[in-house]
Amino acid sequence: MDKQTLVGVIMGSTSDWETMKHACDMLDELKVPYEKKVVSAHRTPDYMFNYAETAKDRGIEVIIAGAGGAAHLPGMVASKTELPVIGVPVKSSNLNGLDSLLSIVQMPGGIPVATVAIGKAGATNAGILAAQILGIKYPEYQQAVAIMRQNKKDTVLSEEL
Numbered sequence: 001m002d003k004q005t006l007v008g009v010i011m012g013s014t015s016d017w018e019t020m021k022h023a024c025d026m027l028d029e030l031k032v033p034y035e036k037k038v039v040s041a042h043r044t045p046d047y048m049f050n051y052a053e054t055a056k057d058r059g060i061e062v063i064i065a066g067a068g069g070a071a072h073l074p075g076m077v078a079s080k081t082e083l084p085v086i087g088v089p090v091k092s093s094n095l096n097g098l099d100s101l102l103s104i105v106q107m108p109g110g111i112p113v114a115t116v117a118i119g120k121a122g123a124t125n126a127g128i129l130a131a132q133i134l135g136i137k138y139p140e141y142q143q144a145v146a147i148m149r150q151n152k153k154d155t156v157l158s159e160e161l
């Protein structure tokens, strides 16, 4: 039987995939079941509301939302769900992602978005953070994160200049 999808990876546009695939790669590595979709607060507002409102009942436990520029998606999704939302600022062409970062991180008190760094490293960390959150309830994901970190440590220690 397929495992229950636990993470919703959403992004404002297909153009965000280059960045957001790194979150999905990490979820694949940690064997966390996820779904991925394009959802936009600006372009598909009703769909975005519906996605956020129904995610919990569908069994999703963490949402990773990536967007660039006027990146309202993570915050708007957070406003419609009690699930933890991790926001990934996608690097924009005009302002290098600083616009995305500030749009996501500066949430008003009461509606948090756990914001990671701009771009690939942030997306990768979003995948790890999602697994760590799930690891509180599902020990296999905590274990997977521990193994991944140990492997990284071994790689760094074995590296020579």
Ligand SMILES: Nc1c(C(=O)O)ncn1[C@@H]1O[C@H](COP(=O)(O)O)[C@@H](O)[C@H]1O
Residues within 6 Å of the ligand: 011, 012, 013, 014, 015, 016, 039, 040, 041, 042, 043, 066, 067, 068, 069, 070, 071, 072, 073, 074, 090
């Ligand atoms: N920031 C948002 C939202 C949103 O926040 O709802 N929807 C799309 N976008 C962003 O617009 C950028 C350009 O999109 P296009 O490449 O499709 O023109 C993308 O980075 C996307 O995340």
